Amino acid sequence: MINLTAIVLAGGKSSRMGEDKALIPIQGIPLLPRICNVAKSCTDTIYIVTPWPERYQHLPLPRCEFIQENPSDTQGPLVGFAQGLEKVKTEWVLLLACDLPNLRVEVLQDWVKRLDSVEEENIAYLVKNPQGWEPLCGFYRSRCLPLLLDFINQGGRSFQKWLKQYPVKVLPLSEPDILFNCNTPEDVQQLLVN
Numbered sequence: 634m635i636n637l638t639a640i641v642l643a644g645g646k647s648s649r650m651g652e653d654k655a656l657i658p659i660q661g662i663p664l665l666p667r668i669c670n671v672a673k674s675c676t677d678t679i680y681i682v683t684p685w686p687e688r689y690q691h692l693p694l695p696r697c698e699f700i701q702e703n704p705s706d707t708q709g710p711l712v713g714f715a716q717g718l719e720k721v722k723t724e725w726v727l728l729l730a731c732d733l734p735n736l737r738v739e740v741l742q743d744w745v746k747r748l749d750s751v752e753e754e755n756i757a758y759l760v761k762n763p764q765g766w767e768p769l770c771g772f773y774r775s776r777c778l779p780l781l782l783d784f785i786n787q788g789g790r791s792f793q794k795w796l797k798q799y800p801v802k803v804l805p806l807s808e809p810d811i812l813f814n815c816n817t818p819e820d821v822q823q824l825l826v827n
């Protein structure tokens with residue numbers, strides 16, 4: 634296996650969903666174990682960053698280790714990522730949101746094969762869309778941690794603003810559907826219909 638660790642973020646407020654997204658079943662499997670199962674195909678080490686690990690204790694999450702954030706002081710995905718990154722010992726990190734029901738093993742494995750071609754100067758390898766980078770389904774070099782901590786310590790909380798400062802390589806995406814983001818009850822409904 635390539636030198637890669639996965640970090641899965643499961644600490645959002647799910648305010649649009651109205652209930653914890655990580656626990657919503659899609660075809661019988663809740664979103665959190667679904668995404669961890671896909672990540673498992675390319676790494677032996679998966680960190681789940683969350684303020685409430687007890688909520689997920691009953692789920693089948695092999696090879697996953699919880700990293701607990703302070704429940705009374707969550708500060709969004711960028712800070713959650715930094716907390717996970719502090720534990721990482723591999724050269725590359727795959728960062729994943731928990732709400733990506735369409736990400737497939739074959740796609741992920743194809744991306745991982747391409748990591749060797751990412752020039753050294755790039756701190757990340759991410760899909761780009763017209764609005765900016767897709768920060769929560771892509772790869773980062775673990776050496777970006779000090780850059781990330783500097784940005785956070787200066788009050789930064791935006792992935793887009795942080796990434797603007799550094800070279801990032803574009804990860805090609807053949808089917809945009811892969812990154813479908815399940816944020817609302819309507820999104821869940823749409824998955825059931827299709």
Ligand SMILES: Nc1nc2c(ncn2[C@@H]2O[C@H](COP(=O)(O)OP(=O)(O)OP(=O)(O)O)[C@@H](O)[C@H]2O)c(=O)[nH]1
Binds near residue numbers: 645646649710
């Ligand atoms: N660990 C951690 N994960 C977070 C935090 N904020 C968001 N996330 C995760 O980041 C991913 C993308 O977040 P969103 O889709 O915006 O989810 P959300 O914030 O739960 O949802 P809304 O409240 O509806 O915006 C999801 O996997 C969230 O669980 C945080 O403070 N800590």
Ligand SMILES: [Mg+2]
Binds near residue numbers: 730732814815816
């Ligand atoms: Mg989302």
